[in-house]
Amino acid sequence: MQIRPILAALRKHKLATFLIAMEIALACAVLVNAVFLIVNRLSAMDIVSGVDESSLGTIVVTGFGPKDANDLNARMLAGLRGIAGVESVHVVSSVPFGPQGGVNGITLDQEGKHFGAVVQTYQGEAGSPEALGLKLVAGHLPAADDYQPILDHDYMPLSSRVLVTQALAEKLWPGANPLGKEFWGAKYRFRVIGVVANLSVSQYTENGEHGAQWCVFVPVQAGGQLAGTYLIRAKPGDLERVMTEARAAVAKIAPDVVLDYANSQTIGHLRERFFRNDRAMAGLLVGVIVALLGVTAFGIVGLASFWVAQRRKQIGIRRALGATRADILRYFQTENFLIVTFGIVVGVVLAIGINIVLMKFFEVPRLPLWYLPVGVVVLWLLGQLAVLVPALRAAAVPPVVATRSV
């Protein structure tokens, strides 16, 4: 295929060529970045909670004082355990994707000089690590005497033997064995007795100095500050029904407190709710991409059709001089390929530029370079598809056109 005559022809249509190329450049830049944003959103939704999501739900009640905590816990545990299909009920402080749990800055020394991390502490009574389904990778789960009462006016036991996640252990003591290590949060002291594979914070945000898995499980006895949130375990098939009955049962078990309906859901529902906006944003981006590719294709179809109509006579002459249909078809395809390539070169630079701006203002990570060739191929294909119909129409121009004056 001869490229020089095509370039010579394009030089006659500098402006139109430039416009289509710019449209493709912009489309390329937006496409690559939008796809990258979608992938980011979707991968953010992959947070591993570390708990048996399909078997767990929570009932959350509020509107009671610390004095009523023991009585309320006793009534709620007895009442909820009475529901058919419930395997276990435990008092916990929060669950992944549930209400915001306690967040503390911790230090690696008692004086508070050596800052460690901002972590979330989950508290739970005896049996709750097993009910949550935490996977131990080192050490052991808390024994019966590790579950201590919380004294009046405190948030947790003054000295506790805790579980940490692998991610947090690696953050605090890189490369070292975390078992037996200690850390402090204000006046509270913690010693690591076990490491769990995963346990995610309840409400993860991408910004700030904290990880999705920086969690500490503190074994405590229920009562005082630990009341009102109940972890229900049931068979996955039963869970929906159990939760519906549990929510209804609260009005009878404890008419004096207020059911937090939004948070009294299966963990699966809570997870779905937590990522709702991310999903909506991803859906919107998909919509934009489809519309964008559509509009770009329209532009190519429109302009190519115009050029074909304009060059009918020229095409007829070429056909009369012996060019085959395939030659004509290939002429328009090559022409489109050249224009799209020109646009893509600018588009790749623009895509990287937009990514840099997004990194600066929207905390988006750096664009992996392999997105660029993928975007390039997609636009080449789009261009070829869009030009196909006008090019076929061009190829169908009969040689006899050359003999007519239009």
Added chain:
Amino acid sequence: MFAYYLDLAFRSLKRNRLLTVLMVLAIAIGIGASMTTLTVMHLLSGDPLPGRSAHIFFPQVDSTPASWYNPRHPLDMMDYRSAVDLWTAHRADRQAIVVQSPVKVSAPGADRPPLMLTLMATTSDFFPMFAVPFEYGSSWTPQDGANRNRVAVISSDLNDKLFGGKNSVGKTLRLKDSDVRIVGVLAPWRPTPLFYDVLGGFTGNGFDTSYYAKPEDVFMPLQSALEVNDGNFFQFTCWGNGPRVPGHLEDAPCLWTALWVELDSAAKVADYRAFIRNYAQQQKALGRFANTNTRMLDLMQRLDYEQVIPKNVRLQTWLALAFLAICLFNTVGLLLAKFLRRAGEIGVRRALGASRRSVFAQCLTEAGLIGFIGGAAGWLLTLVGLWLVRRQQTPYSDLVNMDVSMFVVTFLLAIAVSLLAGALPALRASRIAPALQLKTL
């Protein structure tokens, strides 16, 4: 002449239907996407107190310990003592301390289950300072506040829920374990964003949409509320060993309150700045403060500082504008094709005496007509887009609507975009040499 050009434009659009549809569609999609996001931006970036916001200020002092490193000091909230000291000085035209807490609410005698609502503990200037409208009754008096009277003002939503929207002034409400008397019922009030609750926004860093939620349902005098709802107050942050009794923060080394003031003249603003600076220095001399940082932003500066507009919405707006730019390029290309294809016709018009200017005007009329049709289709697409936004469960979903100004903007933007897109092709068309065209006919 315009009518003639319009007629020509219609004829021309009818001649090449495919091209016309493509152009209208491109403009409509571009306008639909950008107007949807611009309408949401317009809603979220508005002034919650039009005409008054320039006089509303947020003074801040810093009582955190010296060991705390935070380049953004002072933090968003204040300790109780500093807030009360500044409030008691009454150096501003109006001043109100604000503290939120969750509270259990029930109407005595009603058989509905109790509700968990948000209690706003504040001072009586809150209502006139923020121009809060009353449906029934009025605010409590400063005397009620000083005497710690158990009185409350409730929202119109709560009044509808508990009292069927009737005048409930004088009725009793049970908050936690205390009875309080209703002295006022608000008319529907929805400042957007809920500016006085935008606290710690920077930690949300533009990912938090809760600043667009509804105002609180129960308002009470500060000290009365601290008594009634004792044990249910949450700290923004604490140092040392934190509160002695959880939920009771008046004497704790914690940040948990905020102060808003109204200052009606520039001189008063300068005076107040000096006043809080002096206060910080005096407290440092007393050994209570480690830092003498102070800051006082006005309402709009403060919203800006806290980045209240959700990042997703900003990102969507940029995306939509980039999309509009693509549609613009697309339209320029197609218009160019369309106009130059009519080179023969234009050549005849020029040869018969039409000036370049009239050819240019004719082409622009056609572009404008495409823009108008595209705008109408874009307006419909915008309505669909806003409907989709409303279906997302954000705190501001119920506010998303197209007002008259955005309706007008839709058409202006569509026509502006199409005229912009048409300018270059029209210029090209007007430059067509008549002789050359006539020769090829």
